[in-house]
Structure formats: structure tokens, C-alpha cells
Amino acid sequence: MPFIQNTDADRAEMLAAVGVRSIDELFEQIPAGLRVEQPIDVPEGISENELWAELNELASWNSTAEKGSFLGAGLYRHYIPTVVDSLQGRHEFVTAYTPYQPEASQGTLVAFFEFQSMVAELCGMEVANASMYDGCSAVAEAVLMSTSITRKRKRVVMSAGLHPHSRRTVRTYLGATDLEIIVAPLGADGRTDFDGLIDDQTTAVVVQSPNFYGVIEDQEAVAAAAKDAGAISIASVYPIALGLLKSPGEAGFDIVVGDGQSLGVPTAMGGPSFGIFATRNEYVRKMPGRIVGQTVDGKGRRGFALTFQTREQHIRREKATSNICTNNALMALRGAIYMAAAGPEGLREVAEHCMAKAQYAADAISALDGFELPYAASGFFNEFVVRCPAPAKLVNRAVDAAGMIGGLVISDHVEGIDERDLLIAFTELTTREQIDLLVKTLSSISQTVSVG
Amino acid sequence: MNKDLLLYEKSRAGRRTLRLGKLDVPAADIKRLPKGALREKFAVLPEVGELELVRHYVRLSKQNVSITDSFYPLGSCTMKYNPVTNEAAAGIAGFRQIHPFQDAGRVQGALAIWKRLEDYLAGITGLPAVTIHPAAGAQGELSALLVANAHFEAKGESQRKVVLIPDSAHGTNPASAAIAGLKAVTVKSGADGLVDLADLKSKLGEDTAVFMITNPSTLGLFETRIAEICEAVHGVGGLVYMDGANLNAIMGVARPADFGVDMMHINLHKTFSTPHGGGGPGAGPICVIEELRKYLPAPRIVEDDKGLRLDYDAPDSIGMLRGWPGNWGVVLRAYCYIRRLGREGIRRAAENAVLNANYIRVKLNKTFHVPFDRLCMHEFVCNTRHQRQHGIHAVDIAKRLIDMGHHPMTIYFPLVVSEAMMIEPTETECKETLDAFIDDMLKIAQECIDTPELLHAAPVTTPVGRLDEGRAVKDPVLCYTCG
Numbered sequence: 001m002p003f004i005q006n007t008d009a010d011r012a013e014m015l016a017a018v019g020v021r022s023i024d025e026l027f028e029q030i031p032a033g034l035r036v037e038q039p040i041d042v043p044e045g046i047s048e049n050e051l052w053a054e055l056n057e058l059a060s061w062n063s064t065a066e067k068g069s070f071l072g073a074g075l076y077r078h079y080i081p082t083v084v085d086s087l088q089g090r091h092e093f094v095t096a097y098t099p100y101q102p103e104a105s106q107g108t109l110v111a112f113f114e115f116q117s118m119v120a121e122l123c124g125m126e127v128a129n130a131s132m133y134d135g136c137s138a139v140a141e142a143v144l145m146s147t148s149i150t151r152k153r154k155r156v157v158m159s160a161g162l163h164p165h166s167r168r169t170v171r172t173y174l175g176a177t178d179l180e181i182i183v184a185p186l187g188a189d190g191r192t193d194f195d196g197l198i199d200d201q202t203t204a205v206v207v208q209s210p211n212f213y214g215v216i217e218d219q220e221a222v223a224a225a226a227k228d229a230g231a232i233s234i235a236s237v238y239p240i241a242l243g244l245l246k247s248p249g250e251a252g253f254d255i256v257v258g259d260g261q262s263l264g265v266p267t268a269m270g271g272p273s274f275g276i277f278a279t280r281n282e283y284v285r286k287m288p289g290r291i292v293g294q295t296v297d298g299k300g301r302r303g304f305a306l307t308f309q310t311r312e313q314h315i316r317r318e319k320a321t322s323n324i325c326t327n328n329a330l331m332a333l334r335g336a337i338y339m340a341a342a343g344p345e346g347l348r349e350v351a352e353h354c355m356a357k358a359q360y361a362a363d364a365i366s367a368l369d370g371f372e373l374p375y376a377a378s379g380f381f382n383e384f385v386v387r388c389p390a391p392a393k394l395v396n397r398a399v400d401a402a403g404m405i406g407g408l409v410i411s412d413h414v415e416g417i418d419e420r421d422l423l424i425a426f427t428e429l430t431t432r433e434q435i436d437l438l439v440k441t442l443s444s445i446s447q448t449v450s451v452g
Numbered sequence: 453m454n455k456d457l458l459l460y461e462k463s464r465a466g467r468r469t470l471r472l473g474k475l476d477v478p479a480a481d482i483k484r485l486p487k488g489a490l491r492e493k494f495a496v497l498p499e500v501g502e503l504e505l506v507r508h509y510v511r512l513s514k515q516n517v518s519i520t521d522s523f524y525p526l527g528s529c530t531m532k533y534n535p536v537t538n539e540a541a542a543g544i545a546g547f548r549q550i551h552p553f554q555d556a557g558r559v560q561g562a563l564a565i566w567k568r569l570e571d572y573l574a575g576i577t578g579l580p581a582v583t584i585h586p587a588a589g590a591q592g593e594l595s596a597l598l599v600a601n602a603h604f605e606a607k608g609e610s611q612r613k614v615v616l617i618p619d620s621a622h623g624t625n626p627a628s629a630a631i632a633g634l635k636a637v638t639v640k641s642g643a644d645g646l647v648d649l650a651d652l653k654s655k656l657g658e659d660t661a662v663f664m665i666t667n668p669s670t671l672g673l674f675e676t677r678i679a680e681i682c683e684a685v686h687g688v689g690g691l692v693y694m695d696g697a698n699l700n701a702i703m704g705v706a707r708p709a710d711f712g713v714d715m716m717h718i719n720l721h722k723t724f725s726t727p728h729g730g731g732g733p734g735a736g737p738i739c740v741i742e743e744l745r746k747y748l749p750a751p752r753i754v755e756d757d758k759g760l761r762l763d764y765d766a767p768d769s770i771g772m773l774r775g776w777p778g779n780w781g782v783v784l785r786a787y788c789y790i791r792r793l794g795r796e797g798i799r800r801a802a803e804n805a806v807l808n809a810n811y812i813r814v815k816l817n818k819t820f821h822v823p824f825d826r827l828c829m830h831e832f833v834c835n836t837r838h839q840r841q842h843g844i845h846a847v848d849i850a851k852r853l854i855d856m857g858h859h860p861m862t863i864y865f866p867l868v869v870s871e872a873m874m875i876e877p878t879e880t881e882c883k884e885t886l887d888a889f890i891d892d893m894l895k896i897a898q899e900c901i902d903t904p905e906l907l908h909a910a911p912v913t914t915p916v917g918r919l920d921e922g923r924a925v926k927d928p929v930l931c932y933t934c935g
Contacts, residue, residue: 096517163775175598340498
């Protein structure tokens with residue numbers, strides 16, 4: 001049997017030691033009527049080489065982004081330096097458990113401590129945890145955390161520009177509370193209009209920048225409005241953009257969350273990635289998730305251990321700040337290695353390349369007949385909405401036919417959106433050639449439409 | 453040179469590893485950004501060259517104890533071998549470079565694996581409706597409790613607000629109940645270590661929503677009265693949830709659906725060999741009875757004449773608990789594992805897991821007190837009752853094991869046994885490894901009498917000794933650069 005080393009002789013010897021005659025006797029602790037009599041409904045096992053053949057076949061049914069992809073919408077294809085795969089793939093990181101025994105886990109703990117430092121720096125905050133599941137659940141946990149800071153308030157105000165999956169996740173997590181969720185609409189410029197929605201009954205104000213539609217929000221105004229009302233301000237970020245754009249900490253936010261996927265994690269069908277979570281020192285005891293702290297051993301040597309564990313479920317049970325246990329440590333390690341490989345200059349370079357490609361594409365597309373960039377004037381980073389002269393679905397089909405992966409047909413995922421709106425993203429991996437081919441493909445549509 | 457420097461301490465301005473090629477379009481014009489949108493202070497990140505970066509993380513990796521280098525009998529965590537093939541499989545471009553918003557027609561391979569894994573888990577549990585959306589076990593618990601809420605609301609029974617939880621349960625159970633807006637009420641364990649049926653029955657009523665049971669329990673015991681328990685819970689209109697953390701002991705041998713279980717989660721990162729990664733990522737699929745299918749989290753995988761696709765709009769669904777469909781990389785690894793084992797191998801895994809645990813138990817039970825000393829499932833709990841007289845606690849034995857080259861067992865859990873030491877060897881370990889561990893445990897027991905100071909001083913072979921965890925709370929240093 002795969003992965004089982006005991007031989008029949010071993011088993012016989014062990015059964016004798018235990019004092020039973022057979023393996024079946026070991027299972028007599030399960031009442032007879034509850035044991036299966038037939039084999040379970042799972043196929044026969046296969047060998048390793050058969051598995052590879054099957055996997056290669058199944059993988060060939062998927063199309064990859066190698067010829068270019070303009071699909072982002074919260075999940076971006078960035079270059080991943082080889083050191084990330086090579087170092088994260090070390091068995092000692094991959095096959096260790098949560099570092100409950102700090103002396104036997106200093107590797108993971110040091111890496112988390114450095115990760116927390118880098119995330120806090122990136123977000124402009126004082127403290128970060130050792131990761132959440134992903135960006136969307138981090139938003140939801142941040143809202144739950146806000147309720148434990150601003151007690152007895154009634155409403156959460158979240159931007160319509162928040163990723164639709166984040167919005168759905170917040171709804172699910174808040175489903176059992178009495179909190180009302182107000183969605184602040186987007187204005188004609190693509191920025192959230194919070195006007196008149198934030199008051200002394202607001203628990204939290206949640207905004208994403210750049211928002212789902214690629215628009216850079218006026219973060220300072222949002223944070224200030226929340227502060228005036230005594231509400232907790234929560235910013236959801238795209239970490240790569242923080243190589244260039246103002247950090248939420250600088251803008252005055254209380255909690256910063258985001259998906260770390262862009263920091264060295266492949267898109268891989270949406271997971272696993274990791275969530276980032278940062279806040280101010282004063283709120284650290286309200287924060288969910290694992291936190292690593294520095295301390296010393298009996299000889300005064302510096303060491304690291306999980307800390308503030310009394311916040312957590314294994315100690316506090318129903319009074320814990322969150323139910324999170326296993327998080328996404330190994331993906332956070334990728335994020336740490338990525339950030340360390342990039343450094344501030346590398347991160348800024350990646351951000352500048354992303355923005356340069358998007359600007360180049362925006363200029364070319366907005367010059368095409370019939371194509372409009374409805375929110376471009378508000379400022380964008382690496383992604384923007386294109387209002388096409390035909391349904392976005394048809395436009396995407398043409399991009400697909402050119403061998404590339406098109407953008408997001410937004411109306412497929414968000415209600416009330418113009419079916420002509422296509423969301424397209426650019427990264428340092430997008431080449432000028434791919435953008436030129438995209439523009440050429442779009443221009444052929446523009447001609448078809450005007451002729452038709 | 454001090455080799456134990458942090459990356460930040462090795463940082464020198466101007467160094468870096470990642471450098472992009474020449475930009476093939478005009479440089480970004482930052483003036484096109486709105487006023488005030490630029491960062492004023494750049495993030496302080498380490499600035500290191502590639503060789504220092506590689507050395508740093510390789511050095512760190514060597515400071516971890518992992519399954520790959522040591523026996524890791526961490527009870528309740530099922531630290532079995534993580535097949536290297538499965539890691540390599542996740543690197544296939546067709547699996548790695550795909551986006552969940554791609555047209556379904558262009559990710560049919562991924563969706564097929566996803567769907568097949570759901571089917572396999574249905575086969576293993578007997579519960580027909582499966583979703584792999586939840587990111588980890590705790591999120592699986594929360595999903596299932598929200599499914600229960602939706603179910604009771606639809607039946608006009610939203611007064612059901614109590615979740616009954618045995619005192620031996622994982623802390624995530626009550627913590628999940630709290631987020632689901634439910635009240636956690638503890639059910640006692642009886643003298644035999646199993647759920648006290650009388651206590652449970654006295655707490656069942658019209659307000660009962662769910663009884664959460666871990667079976668086998670965290671004591672490594674099969675809940676022999678499980679059918680009666682399920683009947684009693686159903687009798688008052690409640691649902692039974694099984695925490696599947698210990699599924700490894702019974703897979704292929706018994707199916708939770710046959711016990712009367714209505715809902716359960718599975719930890720793919722325990723039972724189905726996907727690596728723990730130092731604390732995740734995992735995946736916590738939930739499996740439920742047909743009646744509850746419509747409430748499962750979105751998106752669901754559905755099949756129509758064009759093939760498989762993700763359906764985000766299931767009207768009765770409790771919604772999403774995270775972004776995207778689920779932890780695909782974890783799904784893929786678990787799929788590979790189940791494909792290799794097949795139905796026969798799954799059963800053999802459970803058999804060997806139970807045999808290995810019992811073998812260690814009988815070799816240690818004369819030296820270490822085993823409170824419930826009878827046939828166990830995949831793990832058992834012992835404690836330091838016989839060692840206490842020498843001033844020895846569970847933590848001392850755990851730390852001494854590190855010096856002996858083993859990862860410690862789980863200690864101080866479950867809470868119902870004082871000074872608990874919970875040992876779970878898993879099926880992938882061979883007899884010689886178990887014998888070596890047993891020998892070392894017996895040696896440690898002798899040391900408790902002869903040289904207890906060795907245990908109190910342990911570990912001494914690690915980069916640091918026992919850490920002052922109180923100081924980490926009292927005088928917190930959580931970030932290198934901040935403040």
C-alpha cells in the first residue's frame with residue numbers, strides 16, 4: 001500500500017504485542033452495525049506514474065495565461081522570483097506544524113516575525129499578525145474586530161467598490177449579528193460616495209483602494225470621516241500597489257487588510273493565498289490570528305514564540321477574538337521571501353512597471369472609436385474598466401480567439417453593471433506585444449460595430 | 453559573524469534580489485495619479501542580495517523540526533507523510549497558472565478534479581453533499597453551523613440557539629458557535645471518557661440547534677453510543693455535527709453518515725496528507741445530508757450540457773466565507789493522495805494508524821498513566837501521574853523529547869485530562885521508528901527518577917532554550933522596525 005511501511009511481519013508482531021488476533025479485532029470498538037460491509041465508493045488506487053499521466057491530461061484541459069492575460073479582479077499574475085519556490089519548498093517549512101513548540105520551530109517563528117514586520121511596514125501600521133486565510137475573510141474578521149472596539153453601534157458601511165467576494169464574505173460572517181450593512185454606492189467618477197452614510201451609529205467603514213473597478217479612492221477623506229464619527233476605518237489593499245501608493249497607515253486607517261497573493265503566490269485557481277492583517281498597537285489584543293513576539297530564553301538569548309495566545313480559540317474557546325486556528329502560514333512565508341527579494345526598490349519597480357503598462361494600454365484603448373474608460377480620469381494603478389461598443393462577453397471572446405485570456409465581464413459577477421463593461425488588468429508580465437495585440441483585437445471590434 | 457541575525461539586520465541599502473528587465477513601454481507617469489496618492493515614506497523592507505536571502509531561509513529551515521526529519525506524534529494533528537509527488541503536481545503550469553474567473557470551459561481540468569474530490573469525500577463519509585469552499589477546519593465548522601441556522605430558519609425554528617459541545621472538544625468548536633450567533637453549552641464526559649449520555653439528554657430540548665461531536669474523540673476513543681446519541685439529538689429536532697479532525701482512524705472502515713451524523717468537516721491537511729506548512733494552508737470541506745445541500749456555501753460546482761462550472765448564485769446558500777472557490781492547491785494534493793490510495797489504501801491507512809497507536813500505548817502504559825487504558829483508535833492520551841512525584845510536568849517530557857530527536861506529542865490537551873500527553877503516530881511510520889520513540893520515552897521515564905534536572909533544563913540541543921513567554925506578552929515586541 002502506498003506510504004505504509006509496516007510489513008505483514010511487523011503487523012503480526014505488533015498485533016501480538018497489543019494482545020489482539022487481527023486488525024479487525026482492533027475495530028471491534030466500533031459497534032458492528034456501524035462498520036461498512038462493502039468497500040466504500042472510491043475508485044481503486046493507481047501508481048505514481050499512472051497518476052502523473054492522469055494529471056498531465058487533466059492539466060491540458062486548462063488554459064494558462066502564458067500568452068498573455070488581462071484577467072485580474074483581485075488575483076494577479078506577477079513574476080515570482082525562483083527563490084520563492086525554491087526556499088518555500090524546503091521540506092522543513094512545508095511539513096512542520098503550527099509552531100506551538102517554539103524551541104523546535106524557530107525557523108517558522110523568525111520567518112513570521114519578519115513577515116509581520118514587513119507587512120506592518122508595507123501597510124504603514126504598527127503591528128501585523130502572521131496571516132489570515134485570504135483577503136476576503138480578513139475583511140470580514142476586521143469588521144468583527146471593529147464591533148469589539150466600538151461596542152453597541154448598529155451599522156457597517158462598506159463601499160460598493162469592495163471586491164464582490166469580500167462583500168459576500170462580510171455578509172456571511174455578520175449574518176448572525178444584529179449589524180446592518182449599508183453599501184455606499186460608487187459615484188459617477190468610480191469612487192465611493194460615503195456622503196451622509198457615516199454617523200455615530202457606524203461601527204466600521206470599509207473601503208478598498210484601488211477599488212474593484214481599479215479606481216484609486218480618496219483614502220484620507222474616508223479615514224477622516226470614520227474618525228470624526230468614532231467609527232473604525234478599515235482599508236483593503238493590493239500589496240503590490242503599496243510599492244508606490246500611499247499606505248493606509250499614512251492615510252489614517254485603523255485596520256488594514258488585503259490579499260497577499262500578489263506577493264509571490266501563483267493565481268492557482270484562487271487559492272491558497274494568504275490574508276494580511278495589520279492594525280495599531282492599541283488594538284493588538286482585539287486582533288484575530290496568530291501573532292509572533294520576540295522574547296529571550298533562560299540564557300538571555302533572543303528567541304521568538306507565539307504570543308497573546310489568550311485571544312485565541314484553544315485558550316479562550318467561545319470568548320476568543322476569532323475561531324481561526326490553521327491559517328495560511330506557508331503562503332505567508334512566500335510573501336515574506338518575495339518582499340525580502342524585492343526590497344523597497346524592487347517593489348517600487350514592480351509597481352511602476354504595472355502602472356506603466358496600464359497607462360500605455362489605457363492611452364491606446366481610449367483612442368479607439370467606441371471604447372471609453374469611464375473612470376480613468378479619477379486615477380488608476382494597473383487595472384481599469386473599459387466600456388466597449390459591444391457586450392463585454394463578445395469582446396472577450398475575440399481576445400480569447402487571439403490566444404489570450406480576456407478581462408472580466410463585470411456584469412457576470414456584480415448586479416446592475418453595464419454589460420459592456422470589461423475590467424482589464426496589467427502587470428509587469430504583460431508585454432507591449434500583448435497589449436498591442438489586445439488593442440488590435442479591440443479595434444477590429446470597434447470597426448465591426450461601426451460598420452454593422 | 454553572528455549567524456542568527458534577522459534579515460533586517462543583514463540589510464544594506466542598495467542591495468536586492470528581484471530586478472525586472474527593461475520596461476518595453478514608456479515609463480509610468482506618476483502625475484496621472486490623483487493628488488496625494490503617492491506614498492510619502494517607503495516601506496522599510498530588508499535589502500539583501502540573493503545569496504544572503506537563500507542562506508537566511510535555508511538556515512531558518514534547519515531550525516524547524518518537521519515530519520521530513522523527525523517522528524512527529526502530535527496528537528489530533530495527524531502528522532502523516534506528505535507525499536512529494538503531490539507537491540510537484542501543484543507545480544504543473546496547467547494547475548498553477550489558472551484563474552478562477554477564466555471561462556469555465558478553459559478550466560475543465562481543475563473543475564473535474566474538484567468535482568471528483570467532492571465525490572470521493574461523499575464516498576468516504578456517506579454524506580452526499582460536499583463543498584470544498586472552507587479554508588480550514590474552523591471555517592468548515594462555522595459554515596456548517598450557518599447551514600444549520602439557515603435550515604432551522606426555513607423550518608420556522610429559529611429559537612434553536614444552543615450548540616452542545618463535549619468538554620473534550622477542540623476550542624474551535626465553541627469559538628465557531630459564537631460567530632454563528634449560537635450559545636455553546638458544555639456536555640460532560642463520563643467515567644469511561646465518552647460523552648455522558650444522561651448529561652447530554654438533560655441538556656437537549658427545543659432550543660437545541662446542533663450537537664458537535666468529535667468521533668473518535670480527542671481522547672482517541674470511539675464514541676460507542678454514537679447511534680444512540682444521534683437518535684437523541686434527532687429526537688428533539690436537532691442536528692448532529694461531527695468534527696472530522698480524527699477521521700483518519702475510521703476512514704474506509706465506518707462512515708459517519710451511518711452513525712446518523714448530519715454534517716461534518718474534514719481537514720484535508722490532516723486526514724488526506726496535504727502538508728501543514730507551519731500552520732496552513734489547509735482546507736476544511738464540509739459534507740452534509742441531502743436535505744441541507746441547498747444551504748452549502750457558494751460557489752458550488754455544477755454540471756450542465758457544457759460541462760462543469762462554478763455557480764455563485766445558489767439562492768439558498770449561506771454565501772461565501774472567503775474569496776474564490778476554495779484552496780485549489782490543497783484540493784489538488786488531496787486528490788492525488790486519494791487517487792494513489794484508492795478505496796483499499798484508505799482502509800489500510802486507518803488500520804495501520806490504529807495499530808501503530810495501540811502498539812505505542814501497550815508499550816508505554818505501564819510506565820506512563822493512561823487514564824482510559826483500553827483499545828484506542830489512532831491516538832491515545834497518557835499523563836504524568838507517575839512522574840509528578842519527581843516534579844515532572846508534561847512540558848518537561850515534551851521538551852526532553854526534542855533533545856532526543858523527536859517532535860513532542862500534543863500536551864495539555866484535551867483539557868479533561870490533567871497534564872495530558874496525546875500521542876498520534878499515524879500510519880506512515882514504521883515499527884522501528886515507533887520502537888525508537890518508545891525506548892526514548894522509557895529512558896525519559898527513568899530520567900524523571902534519576903536526573904530530573906535534565907528534563908527541567910531541556911531542550912538544550914535547539915537554537916534557543918525554553919522561552920520566557922510571559923515577557924513576550926508583558927513587553928511585546930511584535931515588529932522589528934516599528935516603534
